[in-house]
Amino acid sequence: MIVTIRDVAKKAGYSITTVSRALNGFDDVNEETRAKIMAVAKELNYQPNRVARSLVTKTVNTIGLFVLGRSSFQQGFIADLVSGLIDEASTHDFDLLIFGTQSLKAGLPFQQLCHQRGVGGAVITGLKITDPIIAELEDSPFPTVLIDVPINGPKATYVTFDNQKGMVQALDHLYDLGHRKIGFINGHLEAWVCRERLAGYKKGLAKHGLTYNKAYVYNGNFSKESGRAGAKELIKKNPELTALMVASDLMAAGALEELTAMGYALPEDLSLVGFDDQTFAALTSPALTTIKQDEYLLGRLAAENIIKLINDPGYLPEIKTLTTNLVIRQSTGPVKS
Amino acid sequence: MIVTIRDVAKKAGYSITTVSRALNGFDDVNEETRAKIMAVAKELNYQPNRVARSLVTKTVNTIGLFVLGRSSFQQGFIADLVSGLIDEASTHDFDLLIFGTQSLKAGLPFQQLCHQRGVGGAVITGLKITDPIIAELEDSPFPTVLIDVPINGPKATYVTFDNQKGMVQALDHLYDLGHRKIGFINGHLEAWVCRERLAGYKKGLAKHGLTYNKAYVYNGNFSKESGRAGAKELIKKNPELTALMVASDLMAAGALEELTAMGYALPEDLSLVGFDDQTFAALTSPALTTIKQDEYLLGRLAAENIIKLINDPGYLPEIKTLTTNLVIRQSTGPVKS
């Protein structure tokens, strides 16, 4: 049933040493011998036990993906991120082990945990910028790639999107439609992307000579409910607003509900822009104009990066920033004159 | 840095044998000796290398999750399923390795692949009922749990929802609202759940003395576009229909778009029921009445089952069927008289 190198050696008539060296490309094996061994290995469907091999070689081809916080699973992008990670890992003959928060709760030092599980490097998503582990990972020799959180160390880097550019794109779009009073519903500032999105909002305003007004910004928490509350508050306090930008599609959906309930017709009375381009952004009524992020590609990039960090001692960590795209749908339109 | 059992033995002043036996609860170790060894192990943060251990003990505490087809990642439930799997696995000190389709494309026999990767059992999602691997797994000694595809073998079982009951619930609801002409947009019949949903539709009709009419059923493919096409065709050919049931929320969203474009007001002119309760079901306008499936719980159940199959030689595989719930929102209302 389970074929070991001993079975192959016995059937081929050579030692396990010769079998191993034949299969692993050593040049001190006669080519005819090698061919015979390879044929037997193929016939028996022999596959080297990676566990045993990794014990000897101390090389590891497993990436650990840490998804922190149950709510991270409820963001729309995890599936695509995982899909991208798997596809890239697979082309490099790496496997992907997934861990949730409880793995880190056990009080076991991060690297010990990874070593115990045979993980050679970690991709982590769901970190807040205040999480202490970030400092710990920064100078660590253990390869790490963070998603959407900046880090820069000898073996640590991150992948993300150009959030600022995305926000500028959205603001350009609204400006071109004639909007001059533009509000912003952000997420919580513990998420680095929210700091970036705020900076992009400010940059977009400045680009068009518009004044940043603190009262036009609401800090939510990425939930639909905070999107509703944000829209309600911003519009109540600033009825002159003609457009709202929102830091996530889910919050934008909440804002849409609230605005509709308040009697606004979108986009005639007010324009709305989300962020993410989650599946449902095309399903709301009106469908959301939003900033698209290709999370599948981000996953591939993260995997590519962590594999290099694991495999190549001389590899210098590179920060990878993917571009975003404005997707115009029906939630934005010309300002009402 | 990396602490091995030899470091602990050296520092504690005992052999590696005694250290191992002390840490693993053997009773031929003096209790004072044990305490001393445990203190040293704790001080050094010693964690047994699972790779080495599994090589010796041939026990494995890794579950392989196979997600087949890129489109499986785009179904709304994968993230919740994974979350549930991880949480349950973690309580049993199991890890979760994820594989995509390409892992099976390599031509490597399934069990060899799992053995090579140190996987003790597999959870598989995305299978069509026509996939040949199902027969292969049925009588295999390798532990397997399928998601939403029936299988029954000595080491094989499946977890799913009561799709028929869900459909009957939806039909009851529509019947109570006065609907008598009820159409059904199904997914493709290679997905077992679609056969179940069709059977449930028929059962619900029969329960209320309504006649099953083949012309009232459209076979889609789970895409939004097929939902649009299904609504268009069913309504065009059967204008007497007052309600549509749909086998997934995404197709329901497509049907909603089409019906709206055709000038129907929902639910006044026609009622619509989806299936899944995906996040966006609450975000469409009107929000979808739908059948809720708790995929997180399904993930936990699958993990619980596969762990039992791996750990307990005497465990008889149990089919696990979770109940569904009707979630009434705004897409259903009384039939127009």
Next chain:
DNA sequence: AACATTATCCAAAACGTTTTGGATAATGGG
């Protein structure tokens, strides 16, 4: 013929851990 070199194979050690099968001192019972 003697020595050096090359080709080709293999035993042993290693990886980190677990477990088998003693070894030995202490203790208790006849």
Next chain:
DNA sequence: CCCATTATCCAAAACGTTTTGGATAATGTT
């Protein structure tokens, strides 16, 4: 005192694989 039992420790073997360091026959050169 002698023998049996118990407590407590440890060397060795095992797991499946890789790699080091030979061993040896054949061949070539002087």
